[in-house]
Amino acid sequence: xKKTIFPILVIFIFSSSCILAQENDNKETELxxxxxxxxxxxxxxxxxxxxxxxxxxxxxxxxxxxAGVMSAxxxxxxxxxxxxxxxxxxxxxxxxxxxxxxxxxxxxxxxKTDEYQAFADEHWSVVKYADYLIQHKTELGLPDDTEIPxxxxxxxxxxxxxxxxxxxxxxxxxxSHHLPTHGEQQYYEQIGKYNQYSSGWDEFDEQVDGFRDVxxxxxDYAKMRGDANTAYNTASKIVLGIYLNHLLSAIDAVWSVHNxxxxxxxxxxxxxxxxxxxxxxxxxxxxxxxx
Numbered sequence: 422x423k424k425t426i427f428p429i430l431v432i433f434i435f436s437s438s439c440i441l442a443q444e445n446d447n448k449e450t451e452l453x454x455x456x457x458x459x460x461x462x463x464x465x466x467x468x469x470x471x472x473x474x475x476x477x478x479x480x481x482x483x484x485x486x487x488a489g490v491m492s493a494x495x496x497x498x499x500x501x502x503x504x505x506x507x508x509x510x511x512x513x514x515x516x517x518x519x520x521x522x523x524x525x526x527x528x529x530x531x532x533k534t535d536e537y538q539a540f541a542d543e544h545w546s547v548v549k550y551a552d553y554l555i556q557h558k559t560e561l562g563l564p565d566d567t568e569i570p571x572x573x574x575x576x577x578x579x580x581x582x583x584x585x586x587x588x589x590x591x592x593x594x595x596x597s598h599h600l601p602t603h604g605e606q607q608y609y610e611q612i613g614k615y616n617q618y619s620s621g622w623d624e625f626d627e628q629v630d631g632f633r634d635v636x637x638x639x640x641d642y643a644k645m646r647g648d649a650n651t652a653y654n655t656a657s658k659i660v661l662g663i664y665l666n667h668l669l670s671a672i673d674a675v676w677s678v679h680n681x682x683x684x685x686x687x688x689x690x691x692x693x694x695x696x697x698x699x700x701x702x703x704x705x706x707x708x709x710x711x712x
Contacts, residue, residue: 485678492674496666499674503681512670519663526656533649537642538609544638545612546579547589547600550621554592557627562595593617613642 483503492499497513500506551569558567569592570584580603583589590599596617601607612618616635619625624636 482682483678485675485682488674488678489671492670493667496670499671500677503674503677505677508673508677512666512673516663516666516670519659519666523656523659523663526652526659530649530652530656533645533652537613537645537649540642540645541609541612542578544623544642545618545621546623547603547621548579548582549625550600550618551583551589551592553620553627554589558592563592567592610646613639613646 488499488502490499491502492512495513496516497509497511500509500512548571551571554561554563555567555569558565569588572582572584574582586600586602593599598611598615598617600611600618612621619635619639620627622636622638622642624638625634626636
């Protein structure tokens with residue numbers, strides 16, 4: 422139930438009665454005693470009194486702009502400001518839940534990314550891929566003078582043994598994709614997405630597999646990347662939900678302030694009651710309380 426607090430109003434209620442008589446040049450007009458004729462005299466000299474007053478307590482009015490901004494920043498803050506404590510708790514709880522869930526899924530995506538990158542660094546070798554290109558350059562359509570300088574120091578990771586990454590990319594000129602440098606997001610994506618990189622995986626056997634055959638380990642790696650992307654996509658959708666919750670809370674806060682200010686109004690009306698020989702002003706007070 423919405424709690425409405427009415428300000429203390431000191432209303433001076435007045436009543437007056439106006440006895441109407443026919444006047445001419447500020448002199449009292451005598452009535453004839455004939456009801457029909459006297460009614461016409463009174464009607465001709467009667468001036469309608471219709472005073473209307475409205476009393477509104479401006480001190481307790483709330484700002485819809487302030488409420489909207491508060492809820493846009495912190496959902497539920499505008500509702501709390503206007504006294505809608507239940508709705509304030511609901512909006513704030515939803516926001517906290519969504520933010521926590523988004524953080525959880527984003528962390529899950531980061532963990533999965535670290536996992537598949539470590540897996541790729543261990544099981545995919547750019548040196549093995551480069552060796553395959555050189556050894557099969559004729560059948561792959563590469564120029565006979567194609568060379569890829571490689572440092573065969575086993576103490577170095579494979580991506581550091583490639584002395585010229587541009588030479589590697591030049592050797593890939595007949596193909597649709599060129600391998601980005603190690604560490605880039607596209608590096609880890611391409612080696613698990615395109616069949617031309619299958620020869621760099623541990624389980625690839627050039628005596629059995631062709632250049633575009635995919636070993637099972639490459640499929641396993643693709644699934645690991647898919648799990649990471651799924652977690653990131655879920656986190657992104659939750660973030661959209663967070664924005665929506667902020668927007669809905671701001672709209673609701675403005676609407677709540679509108680209703681709050683509307684219910685503060687106390688209407689004071691002086692109603693005129695006409696009798697046969699006089700008009701009386703009867704003060705009336707209209708109070709409105711919404712639940």
